Amino acid sequence: MSLRDVVVVGGSIAALTAVEMLRMEDFDGRITVLSDEDVPPYTRVPLSKGVLAGTESIDDVVLAPLAEDVDLRLKTAATGLDLRTRTVHTTAGPVSYDGLVIATGGRARRLGRPDQDERVLRSHGDCARLRDDLATASSVLIVGGGFLGMEIASTARALGKDVTVVDVAPPLDRLLGAVVGGHVRSVAAQTGVRIVVTDGGVRLLGVPRPTGVELVDGTRLEADLVVSAVGDVPNVEWLAGSGVQVHGGVVIDSSCRVAPSVVAAGDVTVTSGGDGTLSRSPHWTNAVEQARAAVRALLHGGAPYRPSQYCWTEQFGLDVKLVGDLDPQGEPAVLDGSLDQGSALLAWPDALAPRSVVALNHATPPVKLKRLLRPAAQGVPA
Amino acid sequence: MRIAADRDRCEGHGLCVDTAPEVYDLDDDAVVVLRHEVVPAALERRAEAGARVCPVAALRVEQMSVES
Numbered sequence: 079m080s081l082r083d084v085v086v087v088g089g090s091i092a093a094l095t096a097v098e099m100l101r102m103e104d105f106d107g108r109i110t111v112l113s114d115e116d117v118p119p120y121t122r123v124p125l126s127k128g129v130l131a132g133t134e135s136i137d138d139v140v141l142a143p144l145a146e147d148v149d150l151r152l153k154t155a156a157t158g159l160d161l162r163t164r165t166v167h168t169t170a171g172p173v174s175y176d177g178l179v180i181a182t183g184g185r186a187r188r189l190g191r192p193d194q195d196e197r198v199l200r201s202h203g204d205c206a207r208l209r210d211d212l213a214t215a216s217s218v219l220i221v222g223g224g225f226l227g228m229e230i231a232s233t234a235r236a237l238g239k240d241v242t243v244v245d246v247a248p249p250l251d252r253l254l255g256a257v258v259g260g261h262v263r264s265v266a267a268q269t270g271v272r273i274v275v276t277d278g279g280v281r282l283l284g285v286p287r288p289t290g291v292e293l294v295d296g297t298r299l300e301a302d303l304v305v306s307a308v309g310d311v312p313n314v315e316w317l318a319g320s321g322v323q324v325h326g327g328v329v330i331d332s333s334c335r336v337a338p339s340v341v342a343a344g345d346v347t348v349t350s351g352g353d354g355t356l357s358r359s360p361h362w363t364n365a366v367e368q369a370r371a372a373v374r375a376l377l378h379g380g381a382p383y384r385p386s387q388y389c390w391t392e393q394f395g396l397d398v399k400l401v402g403d404l405d406p407q408g409e410p411a412v413l414d415g416s417l418d419q420g421s422a423l424l425a426w427p428d429a430l431a432p433r434s435v436v437a438l439n440h441a442t443p444p445v446k447l448k449r450l451l452r453p454a455a456q457g458v459p460a
Numbered sequence: 461m462r463i464a465a466d467r468d469r470c471e472g473h474g475l476c477v478d479t480a481p482e483v484y485d486l487d488d489d490a491v492v493v494l495r496h497e498v499v500p501a502a503l504e505r506r507a508e509a510g511a512r513v514c515p516v517a518a519l520r521v522e523q524m525s526v527e528s
Binding site: 091095098102120121123124138140141142362363388390392397442444 | 471472473474475477478486488489490505506508509511512513514515516517519520521
């Protein structure tokens with residue numbers, strides 16, 4: 079069967095890449111993109127940096143526009159899916175398809191109660207609000223020390239704010255491992271950021287606007303501005319009752335297939351390892367790779383994709399790129415430079431067969447980092 | 461078609477090169493360089509695809525005339 083009418087639900091990089099790939103693969107039928115956002119696709123990556131700092135606007139981060147033959151419908155949220163009749167229900171009425179790409183991404187996870195007006199950072203709207211709040215705040219408390227939380231901390235500190243980060247584990251360790259995570263934290267601390275690691279969760283204080291958190295031992299941390307950066311939640315509610323399998327995300331196989339003529343890509347997905355394991359990799363490059371694989375599966379049948387296993391962060395003047403497994407354990411082999419010198423190329427568990435490589439302020443392109451990985455480790459999900 | 465590369469924005473992620481090695485390259489400092497002043501017509505689609513995957517929006521596609 080040849081597809082004539084592909085609908086892509088979503089408006090970020092996975093959706094955009096899927097559209098791109100459809101045309102690259104010479105699909106000449108109709109493409110409709112349904113996005114609940116009010117602006118064309120943009121990159122979220124600078125939202126915690128230049129856009130939050132106010133040195134860049136949304137116009138600077140909009141991605142190259144889609145071709146004119148693509149029907150991009152903004153402010154059109156999907157509300158339901160009928161696999162049998164091949165219809166996506168939306169806030170603007172039903173849309174029929176013969177091929178469907180699910181790329182609805184995620185939204186910021188929240189910690190507080192519904193009556194708390196929590197500050198988060200995911201969309202450009204979140205960013206604009208946070209930027210305005212930041213302008214009038216002198217102290218900022220960030221809950222969550224992942225890439226996003228620490229990047230917000232870096233931006234806020236550079237703006238001269240009094241910054242505290244609280245997490246249940248040492249920030250960044252889960253991603254970069256203790257060696258590099260520790261290094262970034264020490265640089266952050268040198269700039270004046272306070273890092274609080276607490277045993278157990280935190281409770282968000284203040285209604286409607288959060289004013290602080292309470293730790294399990296009763297300690298209270300307070301600030302003019304409290305930001306939750308505690309991960310994301312896949313946007314799957316519109317698929318309820320559709321028959322699409324959802325387990326903390328839309329379950330896809332190794333070729334990004336969901337159901338006949340339905341594929342999915344990006345932060346909305348969890349990948350089934352086939353042996354009951356589910357893994358999630360909500361990073362930019364994974365969204366790109368998955369979108370390409372998804373379209374290939376839609377047009378030609380499935381072929382497993384190889385996750386690129388690449389992620390990065392920029393904060394406190396440090397540019398950190400990681401390929402391979404997250405959270406590398408133990409002491410790395412030093413391939414070049416040193417952390418003390420401020421520029422290093424590091425490999426775990428050893429230099430001969432690395433499963434993780436980190437470049438810190440080191441001008442090695444990711445493609446070269448990937449080549450350093452032990453060949454057998456490539457293609458194995460993190 | 462021309463590509464405008466903002467070398468100050470570029471962070472060297474190399475997705476453009478992965479996508480369209482005929483159009484993009486990274487220099488020794490892992491900063492994007494363009495292989496063509498003007499993108500050859502046959503590579504325009506790939507050039508656009510490479511620009512679109514840039515996570516920091518450092519690449520802009522500029523149409524040079526009103527050709528369709």
